[in-house]
Amino acid sequence: MNVEQIYTGCLAQGAYYIVSEKEAVIIDPLRETKPYLDRLEKDGVKLKYIFETHFHADFVSGHVDLSRKTDAPIVYGPTANPDFDAIIAEDGQIFEVGNIKIKVLHTPGHTMESSTFLLIDENGKETAIFSGDTLFLGDVGRPDLAQKAASMTQEELAGILYDSLQTKIMPLADDIIVYPAHGAGSACGKNMQKETVDTLGNQKKTNYALNQPNKESFVREVLDGLSAPPKYFGMNVAMNKGGYEDFDSILKKGTRPVNAGDFEKVAEDTGALILDTRSAASFHKGFVPNAINIGLQGDFAPWVGAMIVDVQQPILLVTEVGNEEEAVTRLSRVGFDHVIGYLEGGFESWKNAGKDVDSVKRISAEIFATELKDDSKVIDIRNETEYAAEHVNEAYSRPLVDINEWSADLDKEEHFFLHCAGGYRSMIAASILNSRGIRNFTEVEGGFGKIKETAIPKSNFVCQSKTLN
Structure with a gap:
């Protein structure tokens, strides 16, 4: 038996590939199926089941495409009602894979169909759980996503x-290994540890949620x-439950080259958003007017989901x-399937x-320290906990996720950092402010990480009542 965690850092997501004898299962696969198909062929094994712990909200699973290409059935826990063929397991039902077994434990709460899969090895020993969003390391799945459903x-x-x-x-x-669906950085929990594997015994000791004295607590x-869930979560659930367009066709459509001469016209004719995935260091020096910058080499997909509502x-x-194919792939993982092409060259x-x-004025923290005056306006777009820990004196706390609300209060004539x-x-x-005609600002390179190294006065006093104008 072999258990492999396939962890995708930009989504903080863990998929699992388990092989026994010449049979395999995959739990919570990512959208693109080729890496799994290549691995199955390389190992010379047959995919027997695709297990889904629940209808995911933060990413689009590859279950539908993978089932279509391998004929392996999709397995959900009790009460799931997908719009495609699947095995809806009973609580306690056992699936045999090679000479191991996987037992379904119905664990509703994060969602009502949420299930944990218990791995029983060749000797009949309960070895590991694949806990989905029921149990994370240091946390549990947020229970506010499935209220309406x-x-x-x-x-x-x-x-x-x-x-x-x-x-x-x-x-x-206690010696059972916990393999969760997510780690630190995921919006599916609030207190996840950076580790991606642990023993259940250690979680019983260290996980705050497992150490409450009663249900009320x-x-x-x-x-x-709990912060508000990203707006794209609902659509991802719908895609995971209802099915979606084949990833290969999404990739083909999204990697269509558009030359510079036609690029503007295509954008105007289709109403397309221009998404620039280069680094901030490259983007600020020059970009296509009205382009939005979300760098590929960061938490790209989650921020796309948070910033692009539809x-x-x-x-x-x-x-x-x-990087065109990588960008289309990572967008598809969070359900953004309508990439219509890329700027050729x-x-x-x-x-x-x-x-x-167009360009964005960017200065170093050292220059910021020389330009900052008593009456300067500073907008800190980190989240509230980061701001509360320490911030520039008199800075305004305006988290990026709320930019649609606070940007409306800005005075376009007044300069700010x-x-x-x-x-x-x-x-x-x-880039968002610039596209909305708000241009009288200066962005600080390196952010608060570099500002901390200067003599700029700092504080942890929070004054959220301040208005921007």
């Missing part, structure tokens, strides 16, 4: 999650401090040459064609 309050779902953990997970042996603590939005890409081709070029933690998020904000 379940016709329940988040308090009721949290109570059901408590019962699932107490009756199905806590009685298991559990409900209160699990719901406390997954049906047509998108035209500007990438570093050679990258931004250099745009410049060489003599097209208009803009920063985040390292420069990635502030360039997203800069």
Whole structure:
């Protein structure tokens, strides 16, 4: 028997590939199937089942495409009702794979169909659980995502999650390995550890959610401090439940080259959003006017989901040459399937064609320290906990995720400085503000990480009542 965690850092997501004898199963696969198909062929094994722990909200699973290409059935836990053929397992049902077994434990709470898969090895020993979003390392799955579908309050779902953990997970042996669906950085929880594998015994000791004295305390603590879920989550659930267009056709459509001469017209005719995936360091020097920058070499897909409300939005890409396929793939993982092409030859081709070029004023933290005056306006777009820990004196806390709300209050004539933690998020904000005609600002390179190294006065006093104008 072999168990392999396939972890995708930009989504903080773990898929699992398990082989016994000449049979394999895959749990919670990513959207693109080729890596799995190549691995199955290389190992000379047959895919027997595709297990889904629940209808995922934060990414589009590859279950439908993978089943279509391998004939392996998709398996969900009790109460799931997908719009495609699948095995809806009973609580406690056992599936044999080679000479191992996988037992379905129905663990509702995060969603009502959520299930944990218990691995039983060749000797009949319970060895590991694949806990999906029921149990994370350091946390549990947020119980506020399925309220509408379940016709329940988040308090009721949290109570059901408590019962699932107490009756199905806590009685298991301490040496069982926990393989969760997500790690730190995922929006599916609030307190996840950076590690991606642990023992259940250690989680019983260290996980705050497993150490509450009663259900009431559990409900209160699990719901406390939850931020609003990203807007794309609902559409991803719908795609995972209802099916979706074949990934290969999405990739073919999205990697259609558009030359610089036609790029503007295509954008105008289709209403496409121009998404520039280059680094902030490259973007600020020059970009296609009105382009939005979300760098590919960061938490690209989650920030796309957070910033672009409609997954049906047509998108035209500007990438570093050679990164087109990677960008389309990562967009498809969060349901953005309507990429209609990319700028052929990258931004250099745009410049060489003599097209208009825009830019963002960016300065170092050292220059920021010399330009900052007592009456300067500073906007800190980190999240509230980052801001509360330490920030520039008198800076405004305006998280990036709320930019649609706070940008409406800006005085376009008044200059301000803009920063985040390292420069990635502030360039997203800069590009959005710029596209809306708000241009009288200066972005700080390196963000608060570099500002901390200067003598600029800092504080942890929070004053959220300040207005922007």
